[in-house]
Amino acid sequence: MLLNGYWFEAHLEVHAGSIDEEDDEQGIAHMIEHVAFLESKKCEKLLGTGARSNAYTGFHHTVFHIHAPTSTKLEVPKELIQASMLEELKARCKPAFIPISPEINSTKLYDEETGIIQRRLTNGISVNYKISKTETQSGAMRLIVGGGRAAESFDSIGSVIVGFRTLSEGGRVGNFSREQVQLFCVNHLINCSFESTDEFISMELRFTLRDNGMRAAFQLLHMVLEHSVWVDDAFDRARQLYLSYYRSIPKSLERLTAHKLMVAMLDGDERFVEPTPKSLENLTLQSVKDAVMSQFVGDNMEVNIVGDFTEEEIESCILDYLGTAQATRNHKIEQEFNPPLFRPSPFDLQSQEVFLKDTDERACAYIAGPAPNRWGFTVDGEDLLKTINNALPINDDQSRSVAKQTQGGLRRSLCGHPLFFGITMGLLAEIIKSRLLTTVRESLGLTYHVSFALNLFDRLKLGWYVIPVTSTPGKVHKAVDACKNVLRGLRSNKITERELDRAKRTLLMKHEAEIKSNAYWLGLLTHLQASSVPRKDISCIKDLTFLYEVATVEDIYLAYEQLKVDEKSLYSFVGIAGAQAAQEIAARNAKMKASEIFHSSHGIYE
Incomplete structure (x- = not known):
């Protein structure tokens, strides 16, 4: 396809994808996509003209495409500003x-x-x-x-x-x-x-x-x-x-x-x-x-x-x-946008099923709920960091100092730090992820994959957590129930010092490995002077390792209490694909009145 006389696009579609993999070949289709052009002298020569190439792997096909100039006689500027x-x-x-x-x-x-x-x-x-x-x-x-x-x-x-x-x-x-x-x-x-x-x-x-x-x-x-x-x-x-x-x-x-x-x-x-x-x-x-x-x-x-x-x-x-x-x-x-809001609860759409007709029988689920943002602000306008500081009355110099060596002083220095929720939520996520893998996948055998992720915003005053689940149609509902039990079970089955130490090691090792890269430092510097993220300052970079080290189980529970895990706040959506999905859709719709079908501006996908 010729574009504006100077460029052309070419697409190559191969009718093979991840669905063609055997059980012991998972990921090989995607890997082949990446290595297809390696060691190709012709590809190197083409990219040297300013061409761009890309590719993607789907269930049923792999597509390669290239965007290249028709001529190399363009005048290449040495400078954009004389x-x-x-x-x-x-x-x-x-x-x-x-x-x-x-x-x-x-x-x-x-x-x-x-x-x-x-x-x-x-x-x-x-x-x-x-x-x-x-x-x-x-x-x-x-x-x-x-x-x-x-x-x-x-x-x-x-x-x-x-x-x-x-x-x-x-x-x-x-x-x-x-x-x-x-x-x-x-x-x-x-x-x-x-x-x-x-x-x-x-x-x-x-x-x-x-x-x-x-x-x-x-x-x-x-x-x-x-x-x-x-x-x-x-x-x-x-x-x-x-x-x-x-x-x-x-x-x-x-x-x-x-x-x-x-x-x-x-x-x-x-x-x-x-x-x-x-x-x-x-x-x-x-x-x-x-x-x-x-x-x-x-x-x-x-x-x-x-x-x-x-x-x-x-x-x-x-x-x-x-x-x-x-x-x-x-x-x-920052004053000119409409803040996002969670749907008022309770309502009848917090738990839904999605059916997709496909030759590949599989199932997935997502469990999600509200959380504060990285700096302790909630969608309700509450400043959780201020609330915690009021519960631990100390002066500002003492709260921000990293020199206090008593256990109480160390804990106060974390609770009074602007990065308190960023640190404790990160550790909590590692602990929950570990429990989900141990219980739902390894002990109960209900999933192929399960994890726990936090979306903690910096500027928006809200956040949420998500538990993605990959399973089979016969096990997915049990897997969802098991994940909910693990999530809520932190109240009865208390976090141990050993679990916390393991989470600290994981995050500190990741920090030490990545701190040598320019890209990681860009992330650390981001928002250091942003007016919309007023709580971030140089201490959020300087004290990072220290804050992980002094975090206690009590601190983790202060963060956990801010995750909404009750039935009124939690959302669970199950997706099922397979040959029986069309029958499930027909049976479900037959039992529902048209007014009860979930209509939104996004339409119904079946």
Whole structure:
């Protein structure tokens, strides 16, 4: 397929997928997909022209596709911002660093223990960076912008996620075509990715420090912020992509079951599921552009950088390319969105069954319920950290000090720490996951797979937990009951010190293994100066290991009490696929009146 005369797309579909695997071959279809192009000289040559390739494995097929230029005679830019243009920008914008906050008069905040430096520019953009030698001659940068899908209005559902995808699909900045930008990235070894989540949108760039690679990455970021080009064909591709995502939901038992659970739990709020065809049809290029660009304002943007650079090099790039971005300030985006809410209980949709006709007989289930966010805020507006602190009356200096060596002092330092729920919920998740595996899978033999995951938001004042279950149609309901018993059984079958120590070791080992990577440090730096995440500060990075070590069983139970596990709050959805599913659907619908069938804006998938 020829696109706009410069690019072509080719798709190869192989009629073999994961359904063709034997029991001892699980995963091999997906593995073959990944290794198919390895050691291919022709593939290396093709990718060197700016082409992009991808692939995916389904139940019944494996698809490879490639997007490549028809000609290599494009003029590849060496720079996106010429030196003369940069000098004009600097003269007009006069970039400079300003005090970090009204409470801190210094323009530079350096933490000697972690090596983290915090800066803020005159346009309101906050910057956190760390010099790291663990990945030689390489760096990583992440722009994070508060808002995400939660900022979508109810009359423009999907605008942020489709808009950000449109920006990525278009790939044009200034007077440069998509092909030129892609070749610019290839020549400077820049890897760029866009992501839109429920509460943030972000742009991440990986780069080399050789041959001015870091300056090239900063130039690209500046051009995206200042000179992005929005085009109709990119918008059409983005909208079609999400339309295909929505239409594929009924073809996947797991996605269909999870989709119905989220719709029920969040009272039909479409911002947390795939946008519907009706919502997508209502979008326009201008509406998605406005939804995205309205979030790109100074006080709402934070840039984090980690790499093997010098302080002089990084601050020169920050001033030249971020300081000259003409972002507005004092934007109160956090007050402009409708907060998500859990559906009022009790109601008759908390437990449902989903049937899917398929030749592959299987079953899955999802059990979910409300939880606080990472910083102790709940959907009801309660500040749990404040409640806990009031129960342990101490002064601020004592609560935040990590120097107290008495057991009481150590515990108070954790309970008074802003990361209390982030630490204790993480440990609790490891303990529950271990009990589920030991009991439901190994002892009772009711599942192939079972786990426990927490979705703890940073900006939104809520969270939830999910227990995903993979089983057989004959065992799935027993598996769900067993999972509920394990979840609620923590009250009677108390957590032991041994379980807590095992959870601590698991998380600390993971921390020690990942702390050498630039990507992990980007995650630690994220939100350090975000106005929408006011509780995060440098202690959340410095004290991380200490906080895990001093956590007690009592602390874990303080977190556990905030998980809603009672029957009125818990949601359980079971999905069953197989030859009998069609008969089950017919029998169920025969017993139900039309008014009782679960109708929502998302439709019924059967």
